[in-house]
Amino acid sequence: MTITRINPTPRWSDATVFQNVIHFVEVPNDVSTDMADQVRQVLVQAEATLQLAGSDKSRLLMATIYVTDVGDVPALNAAWEAWLPAGAAPSRACIKVELLNPAMKVEIAFVAARA
Template identity: 35%
Template sequence: MAGDASTDLRAIDVPALAPPGGHYSHATVGAGLVFVSGQLPVTPDGTRLTDAPFETQARQTLANLAAALAAAGSGIDRLLQVRVYVDDIANWPAFNAIYAEWAGTARPARAVVPTGALHFGLKVEVEAIALASA
């Protein structure tokens, strides 16, 4: 049925983020859920933080995730699941501390996956699923 909110899909491109580097949207909203594409430590002007410390990369990545959620009408408090990819599992403790501060009282399901080298030599990527606005 056309116009049925349970089947409508809406692509979200976030003006406050660098444009997607491929054939995808920052996020997609459908069936009451927000699916946020993998966010990298890239500033809104498109600068890749390849040489920045891990902590700086993690904070930028989480800021990008928050911006995508907000543009989709959601937020950190509506997160259901977060997937984190790190280039080295030795970065997990630092990420966990930064993430706990960023997430506050939200405690979505989460996975942290060590991957080895990530795109552009970056150290972290985060994707998420959240509830859309009520």
């Protein structure tokens, strides 16, 4: 059984695919912005990664969302709900954490099926 690693580096791969299931993590590139913009950045990147791996956001299976401030969850939810196709919400966990970069407000780990 082959494991495909997309754009591997010594520390991570942009995505890892095994048995047509894609695993990947996205973080915002510009952490000087508010939660709404950081989530937007992550979701734009997620769409690009999904496309690169042969999938799309309608095929998401699971998302684990890490936030640093529960007060930002309404902004997260608004962006998330606007982004997802109707009826395609994956299973989801949302966890309050301390991220390595104190300016980062969100990090999302995704699991999706290949198309």
